[in-house]
Amino acid sequence: MDLESNPETEVTVENGxxxxxxxxxxxxxxxxxxxxxxxxxxxxxxxxxxxxVFSGLAVVCFRFAIDWARIYLLGSGAVLxxxxxLLAPSLAGLVIGALVIHFFPATRGSGVNQxxxxxxIFNGNIPFRTAIGKFITAALAIGSGHSLGPEDPSLQIGxxxxxLLGRKMRLSRDRMRLIAPVGAAAGLAAAFNAPISAVxxxxxxxxxxxxxxxxxxxxxxxxxxxxxxxxFLGSESLFRIPAVQLKNPxxxxxxxxLGVVGGLASVAFASGITTFRPKCxxxxxxxxxxxxxxxxxxxxxxxxxGAPQVMGAGYExxxxxxxxxxxxxxxxxxxGAKIVATLLSFVSGTPGGMFAPTLFIGAMLGxxxxxxxxxxxxxxxxxxxxxxLVGMGVLFAGFLRAPMTSVFMVLEVSxxxxxxxxxxxxxxxxxxxxxxxxxxxxxxxxxxxxxxELPSMEELRxxxxxxxxxxxxxxxxxxLDGEKTLDQAxxxxxxxxxxEILVRMSPGGWNSVKQEQLRELSADGKGNSKLGSLLPIRxxxxxxxxxxxxxxxRHVDRWxxxxxxxxxxxxxxxxxxxxxxxxERYREFGEG
Amino acid sequence: xASPKLARYRLYLRQRPTLLxxxxxVAVIFFLAVTGLSRIYYRQREFLGNRWSTRGLADLNAKNFxxxxxxxxxxxxxxxxxxxxxxxxxxxxxxxxxxxxxxAYLINLWDREPDNGVVNLELARIARQQTRTDEAIRYYHxxxxxxxxKGQEHRRxxxxxxxxxxxxxxKDQGDAxxxxxxxxxxxxxxxxxxxxxxxxxxxxxxxxxxxAAFRTALSQDRRDAEAMAGxxxxxxxxxxxxxxxxxxxxAAAANPKDTQSAQLLQTTNAVLHMDPFxxxxxxxxxxxxxxxxxxxxxQRLNACPLPKGPxxxxxxxVSLSDEWNTLKPQVNAxxxxxxxxxxxxxxxxxxxxxxxxxxxxxxxxxxxxxxxAKLHEGS
Numbered sequence: 010m011d012l013e014s015n016p017e018t019e020v021t022v023e024n025g026x027x028x029x030x031x032x033x034x035x036x037x038x039x040x041x042x043x044x045x046x047x048x049x050x051x052x053x054x055x056x057x058x059x060x061x062v063f064s065g066l067a068v069v070c071f072r073f074a075i076d077w078a079r080i081y082l083l084g085s086g087a088v089l090x091x092x093x094x095l096l097a098p099s100l101a102g103l104v105i106g107a108l109v110i111h112f113f114p115a116t117r118g119s120g121v122n123q124x125x126x127x128x129x130i131f132n133g134n135i136p137f138r139t140a141i142g143k144f145i146t147a148a149l150a151i152g153s154g155h156s157l158g159p160e161d162p163s164l165q166i167g168x169x170x171x172x173l174l175g176r177k178m179r180l181s182r183d184r185m186r187l188i189a190p191v192g193a194a195a196g197l198a199a200a201f202n203a204p205i206s207a208v209x210x211x212x213x214x215x216x217x218x219x220x221x222x223x224x225x226x227x228x229x230x231x232x233x234x235x236x237x238x239x240x241f242l243g244s245e246s247l248f249r250i251p252a253v254q255l256k257n258p259x260x261x262x263x264x265x266x267l268g269v270v271g272g273l274a275s276v277a278f279a280s281g282i283t284t285f286r287p288k289c290x291x292x293x294x295x296x297x298x299x300x301x302x303x304x305x306x307x308x309x310x311x312x313x314x315g316a317p318q319v320m321g322a323g324y325e326x327x328x329x330x331x332x333x334x335x336x337x338x339x340x341x342x343x344x345g346a347k348i349v350a351t352l353l354s355f356v357s358g359t360p361g362g363m364f365a366p367t368l369f370i371g372a373m374l375g376x377x378x379x380x381x382x383x384x385x386x387x388x389x390x391x392x393x394x395x396x397x398l399v400g401m402g403v404l405f406a407g408f409l410r411a412p413m414t415s416v417f418m419v420l421e422v423s424x425x426x427x428x429x430x431x432x433x434x435x436x437x438x439x440x441x442x443x444x445x446x447x448x449x450x451x452x453x454x455x456x457x458x459x460x461x462e463l464p465s466m467e468e469l470r471x472x473x474x475x476x477x478x479x480x481x482x483x484x485x486x487x488x489l490d491g492e493k494t495l496d497q498a499x500x501x502x503x504x505x506x507x508x509e510i511l512v513r514m515s516p517g518g519w520n521s522v523k524q525e526q527l528r529e530l531s532a533d534g535k536g537n538s539k540l541g542s543l544l545p546i547r548x549x550x551x552x553x554x555x556x557x558x559x560x561x562x563r564h565v566d567r568w569x570x571x572x573x574x575x576x577x578x579x580x581x582x583x584x585x586x587x588x589x590x591x592x593e594r595y596r597e598f599g600e601g
Numbered sequence: 602x603a604s605p606k607l608a609r610y611r612l613y614l615r616q617r618p619t620l621l622x623x624x625x626x627v628a629v630i631f632f633l634a635v636t637g638l639s640r641i642y643y644r645q646r647e648f649l650g651n652r653w654s655t656r657g658l659a660d661l662n663a664k665n666f667x668x669x670x671x672x673x674x675x676x677x678x679x680x681x682x683x684x685x686x687x688x689x690x691x692x693x694x695x696x697x698x699x700x701x702x703x704x705a706y707l708i709n710l711w712d713r714e715p716d717n718g719v720v721n722l723e724l725a726r727i728a729r730q731q732t733r734t735d736e737a738i739r740y741y742h743x744x745x746x747x748x749x750x751k752g753q754e755h756r757r758x759x760x761x762x763x764x765x766x767x768x769x770x771x772k773d774q775g776d777a778x779x780x781x782x783x784x785x786x787x788x789x790x791x792x793x794x795x796x797x798x799x800x801x802x803x804x805x806x807x808x809x810x811x812x813a814a815f816r817t818a819l820s821q822d823r824r825d826a827e828a829m830a831g832x833x834x835x836x837x838x839x840x841x842x843x844x845x846x847x848x849x850x851x852a853a854a855a856n857p858k859d860t861q862s863a864q865l866l867q868t869t870n871a872v873l874h875m876d877p878f879x880x881x882x883x884x885x886x887x888x889x890x891x892x893x894x895x896x897x898x899x900q901r902l903n904a905c906p907l908p909k910g911p912x913x914x915x916x917x918x919v920s921l922s923d924e925w926n927t928l929k930p931q932v933n934a935x936x937x938x939x940x941x942x943x944x945x946x947x948x949x950x951x952x953x954x955x956x957x958x959x960x961x962x963x964x965x966x967x968x969x970x971x972x973x974a975k976l977h978e979g980s
Contacts (some may be wrong), residue, residue, distance in 0.1 A: 052617055062628050066635045087648045087675035178620055237632075241639045245682065249709060325678060408778035598958045 035172025046301050053184055053226055057191050060174055061230035064167035064195035065237025071144055071166065071200075072242065075159055078080040078152020080319065091318070094154070094312040098320070101153030105146050105359055106298040113142025116360045120165025122456045124193045125215050133172055133185035141171030146360040150301070154320035156308060156350035157556035158365020160200040167196020167234070190215045191226045201364070202246060206418040207231045213411050214452065217466040217588055246422055248328035251394025253425040260389055264431040267378045267396060268403055268438025273437060275407025276446045278348050283454045285356040290458070297358060304357035308350050318343055319350040322365035327372040327401075333396035337380025344373035363451075367408050368401045375400015397429070398423050402432045407439035410450040415440075473598075477561055478554035480594035481573050481584035484511070488582055489522070491515055491541030495531055498540050502527070509569045511549070512564075518581055519549040519572045525539050554583055558594065561586050649678035654686055666696035684710060686718060700727045718747035722760050729767055737767060750907060758784065761798075769804050777805045785814060792821035799831045803838075811835040815848075826855035830862045837865055842974050845869045871969030877946060878977055891942045891949075895932045897966045898949040899925055905960035921952050950974035 071105020082097040083089055109117055116139060120454040127135045147162035175185050190211050198207035208224075208231050216223055289300055311319055318326040330340055351366040379396025382389055396420055405415035419432045449457075453465040486506030489498045491514040502510070502524065510527075512520040522544055530543055549566045551572045564571045567587040657672030673690035680686060685707050694703035710720045714742055725740030741764035749756040761784050768777035781801055788794040794816035801809030815832035818825055833848030849866035852859055873879070877890040900923055925948060931938065932945050953971040957963055963971060 055621070059624050059628060062633065066628075066631050069635055072637065076642070076646075080645075080649070085675070085679075086653070086671075087678055088671055174624070177624075178617065188971060192701075211741055213635045249681075251705070332702065334705070 022586050045306055050222065052178070053180070053187075053222075054229060056174060056178060056180075056188075057226040058227040058233045060167070060171040060188070060192050061195040061198075062237050063170045063174065064163075064192055064230065065199045065234035066198055067140070067144070067166050067170055068163045068199035068234065069238055069241045071159060071163060074144065074148035075152045075322075078148050080277065082153045087325075089312065089317050091313050094320070095306060095309035098154040098308050098489075099302045100265075100305075101149050102155070102301030102303070102305035102357070102359065103299070105150055106301045107360060107435060108142065108146050109360065110294075110297060113138065113146060115139045116142040116146050116165075117358045118355070118360065118455065119161035119362050121161055121193075121214065121452055122129075122359075122461070122463065123460065124168040124189050125452075125456070126461055127168060127172060127189040127292075128186055128215060128316070129463050130461065132182055133175060133180075133188045134334050135165075135169045135172040135189060136462060137169055137173045140173075142168045143169070143360055147362075148366075150354070150359045150361045151321055153305065154308060154312070155301070155305060155354040155359050155361055156319050156323075156347060156366055157324045157354050157359060157361020157363070158368075159362060160197055160364035161362030162360060163200030164193045164362075165196065167192040167194070167199070167230075169560040170454040171230075173196070183254070187216075187223055187226065190223070191230045194227040195230035195234035196361045199234040201418075202235065202238065202242075202244070203421045204228075204231040204235045205421050206414055209417050210414040211229070211409055213413050214409075219465065242471025244467055246424075247324045248331055248422075250398070250423050250425070251331050251392055253395045253398065253423055253428045254391070257389070260391055261431060261434055263379070263382045263389055263391065264396075264399055264435045265438055266382070267375055267399060268435035269437065269442060271371060271374055271400060271403030272439035272442025274344065274348070274370065275443045276406055276409055278352070278370065278404075279443070279447050279451045279454075281348065281352045281392075281452065282355055282422060285352060286455070286456050289356045289358065300357035301354075303360040304353040304359060307353050311346055311350055311401075316343055316346040319347045319369075321484050323347070323369040324365065327369055327397070330376040331397045335376070337377045337384065340373045340377035340380060344370050344377060347373065354472070367404045370408075371401040371404030373399040373400070375403065388590075391431075395428065398428060399431050399435050403435045403439040404435035404545060407443040408451060410440065410443065410452075412436060412440050412561070473586050475558035475594060475598055476554065477552045477556045477558055477573055477586060478584075480558055480561065480590045481554060482590050483584055483585065484582060485585075486510060488513055489540060491520065491539065491544070493540055494537050495527065495540055495543060496536040499527055499531055499536075511570065511572055511582070511585070512544060513580055513582075514548070519551050519574075520544050520547065521549050521568065552580065552586065558591060561591050608709075633922070646679040650676045650683065650686065652676075653679070654683075654689070656694070657686075657689060660697070661693050664696065666693045670697060670699075684713065691720075691723060695723060695727070700730060703727065716743070716747045718744050718749040718756055718760065721747050721758075722763070725760070725763070729763075734767070734771055738764065741767065742863040754787070758787065758794075762801075765801055765805075766919035769801070774805050774807075777801075778807045778810075781805055781807065782810065785810065792818055794827065795821075796828050796831060799828065799835070803831065803835060808835040808838040812839065824855060826852055826859065829855060829857055833862060833869075834865060837869060840972070842869050842872050842976075846873060867970055868965075868972070871966060872972045872976070875966065875969045876973045878940060878973075887942060891945050892932060894949045894966075894970055895925075895929070895945050897970060898952040899929070901956050901963065901967050902952055907955055907959060921948070921955060924948055925952065950977075 028354070046523065070484060078101075082101060083093050105144045115123060115136065120143060123135065123139070127133055143162045143165050147157070147159065148245055151157055151159055168189040169192070171188045172185075174192075175188035194207045194211040197210060198204040201207060208227050210458050211227055212219060212224070216227075251575055260270070308320065329335065330343075333445055335343070337414070347366060347370045351363070351370075354361060355363065376393040377399040378400070379389075379391060379393050381518060382396075383393075401422075402415045402419035405418055415436050416429070416432050420426060420429060450465065453463075487510065489501065489510055489512045491512050493501075506524070508523055508525075512522055512526065514520050520541075522540075527574045530538075535543055549568055551574045552561055552564070553576050554573055554577075561571060565586060570585045572582055573584045573586060618899045644743070651674045653676035657669045657676060660666070660669035660672060670693045673686055673693055676686045677683065677690065687710055691703040693704040694700070694706070705725070707720050707724050707727070710717065711724060713721065718745070721740045721744035725737045725744055728734075728737035728740055741760055744760035745757050745764060747757075759779055760911075765777050765780045765784065768774075768780065781798065785798050785802075788798065795814045799811045799814035799818065802808070802814055812832055812835035815828045818828040819832060822828070828979060829852035833845050833852050836842075836845035836848060844980060846866065846869045849862050849869055852862040854867050875890055875894060877887045878896065884891075902925055907921055928941075928945060928948060931941055949970060950973075953963070953967055953974055956967075957971055964970065
């Protein structure tokens with residue numbers, strides 16, 4: 010029996026009750042049942058859970074590795090000695106430089122673009138070696154104090170593991186393409202302890218589309234990885250969330266100011282990276298051995314000058330900023346120093362992520378703006394913590410250009426929905442300013458600098474979509490009624506009108522007929538018959554004005570004219586489209 | 602044949618159910634390995650956390666707050682939610698007068714354990730410092746009824762004493778008295794607490810309970826000069842002058858440097874000496890005292906001239922001075938007319954009351970007369 014047979018045909022009645030499932034199982038052999046259970050779409054969901062588990066375990070190990078690297082390289086104390094500040098990142102930089110050049114060249118950078126490349130270029134294939142390399146080099150870099158974060162590497166490690174599992178399971182090419190984002194979501198969710206944000210980020214920035222099949226797998230993998238991560242590392246968020254409150258609506262102005270400041274900071278940060286990264290890459294190859302070391306040395310100097318907080322991911326300092334432990338002036342200095350430090354680490358090709366530095370800069374900037382506003386307007390009730398939280402979302406929206414994720418990330422991290430209005434306002438300002446001053450998003454610029462041409466999710470989101478109404482033409486002649494007789498129709502035409510004529514059928518639907526066919530039917534003596542009954546039983550497909558124009562392409566090669574009808578009344582004709590009008594519209598659009 | 606068999610095994614291995622089983626086994630092994638790693642990881646973190654916390658505690662006890670803050674912060678890196686590390690850090694921050702930061706930690710701790718006495722007491726102290734009185738009182742109340750890790754009764758008492766001090770500071774005598782009565786009931790069997798409670802009762806203007814507390818203290822240590830002075834003061838305020846005289850004499854004798862008691866004793870002696878209505882007094886003595894009092898009132902009137910009094914029923918304004926002058930010749934002949942003593946003393950009392958209202962509390966004989974006036978008020 011065919012596995013795909015309709016279960017409804019197997020209905021039996023037992024004790025007066027319909028039991029579809031039992032009947033279906035009885036009607037199938039065990040082998041068929043097994044085959045059905047392991048059908049690829051279902052198996053993919055099961056595999057997603059395994060991807061989540063493996064990614065979660067890998068991320069837990071990654072966290073251990075970072076912490077151990079930190080303890081052994083920077084010492085176990087919160088106060089670092091000057092020698093360690095200078096030596097740890099620079100010596101680790103030397104090792105990282107050699108490892109990246111000789112063993113793991115694919116581990117440079119954050120890992121988000123590599124995951125996107127796996128989806129769009131390499132059919133989901135990412136060498137497992139990349140995961141090993143990323144694990145070692147990023148742990149060493151972050152643990153030694155380079156100003157980078159563990160989230161993007163976790164994302165890439167998750168994608169690598171997923172790709173490995175997909176290859177071992179011999180998935181089809183379509184599934185293989187999707188498997189890297191599934192692993193990426195798992196890795197990110199575990200690293201950030203925020204499954205919703207991870208799912209949104211992967212959908213928003215990597216896959217770029219919502220479909221039930223992808224969403225199910227991404228959600229399953231993200232949830233299972235977070236469960237595993239929480240099993241080992243606990244469910245606490247990365248920082249203690251302060252009480253969030255918004256008492257006075259006028260305070261929203263303060264958050265708007267934060268959005269503006271955050272937007273400008275995002276542009277400065279992104280411009281620095283996009284300017285200096287290609288310059289560093291263009292330097293002679295031998296310098297690349299030393300670039301991470303020099304970056305580490307300069308980072309140590311920044312730390313020695315009074316800002317050791319910029320070393321590493323810096324979550325503990327985000328926590329401290331949220332609880333008002335720094336003055337607003339120092340917070341502003343820390344935000345600026347972190348931008349410089351991250352710039353140094355990232356453009357030198359040191360493997361590591363941008364998420365944590367982005368959150369750090371945002372939190373410092375937010376708390377600083379909040380503190381300054383409290384000095385200027387003491388009646389404002391928002392705590393430094395609230396501003397820091399909103400600030401994190403602002404940089405996320407402005408720098409990473411993931412507006413949806415930025416809002417949900419703050420909500421998920423804070424667990425407080427009263428913050429949603431300030432976050433939306435501030436993020437909108439930051440996003441608009443960042444987009445206005447830097448039209449191409451940072452990840453897309455980095456991709457292009459690497460010589461790859463991957464689809465830009467932001468450009469896709471913002472792209473003008475052509476609709477049927479853009480190519481629609483008014484009807485060039487009479488529209489016949491299927492209820493009228495052939496003679497009446499011919500009389501109505503009176504020899505005029507276009508060759509192809511639309512016929513409105515009853516009770517609904519459309520058809521078309523050539524004038525010549527009508528005359529032939531009349532010559533056959535069918536003048537008194539209803540026009541609808543004479544036409545072949547085939548319906549002309551119809552469109553609505555708001556349909557994407559690409560939908561018209563499916564029909565215009567088979568039908569000379571396609572009716573465009575109102576959504577309120579399918580018999581009301583708004584216009585028609587033809588192959589010529591559609592192609593003309595596309596040509597005009599392409600010419601700009 | 603081996604080759605087809607091997608091929609069949611390979612085929613089985615490539616089947617998805619088989620791969621799923623293999624994947625499950627690998628996942629379990631990976632899971633166990635990470636469990637082992639996590640044990641090592643957490644053991645190391647616990648060790649480091651304890652090490653830094655021990656250093657922090659040593660610095661905290663040595664009042665080296667700056668170092669203690671750094672060390673507890675480091676300890677928290679390894680155990681972010683450790684309650685005792687956070688609490689110790691908050692205490693070190695309070696030591697550095699960084700109450701804002703300390704509050705952040707304490708509020709976090711309070712959210713986790715709202716009935717922790719230490720946290721409530723520290724929050725109360727910070728709120729008091731920042732003159733958020735209502736909040737401070739609430740936290741003090743919490744601290745009084747909270748659970749304390751050790752020495753619960755002692756720590757609760759400490760919290761209550763601070764609460765009483767705050768209530769007295771904001772002049773909420775009623776609530777302070779209520780708290781003091783509750784405190785006194787809890788320390789009935791602790792004589793060393795009685796003088797403290799007695800003093801607080803004095804500050805709360807509850808002289809009856811103050812006297813009782815000092816007497817309890819004296820029943821344990823009859824030579825406690827402080828308790829004698831306190832009892833004397835309380836008895837004085839209760840207008841129990843013979844009792845006050847007894848305690849004040851003993852207090853002054855036990856501690857010659859106690860000028861306050863000596864001064865109070867003087868006033869008490871004067872009251873007892875100048876009271877013409879005390880029992881068992883001869884008419885001669887009474888007349889003498891009335892005459893002395895009348896003379897003293899006249900001097901007081903001269904020193905503190907009063908504005909004209911209310912108009913008499915006949916329309917003429919009669920001042921106390923006029924009254925005094927009118928009565929003076931009769932008082933000089935008091936021995937011949939002892940019935941005049943009541944009228945003379947009534948005038949004396951009125952003069953003392955009104956002059957004290959205008960010119961402030963008097964001293965010496967006038968004070969004694971004023972106190973006698975209060976003593977016989979309404980009689």
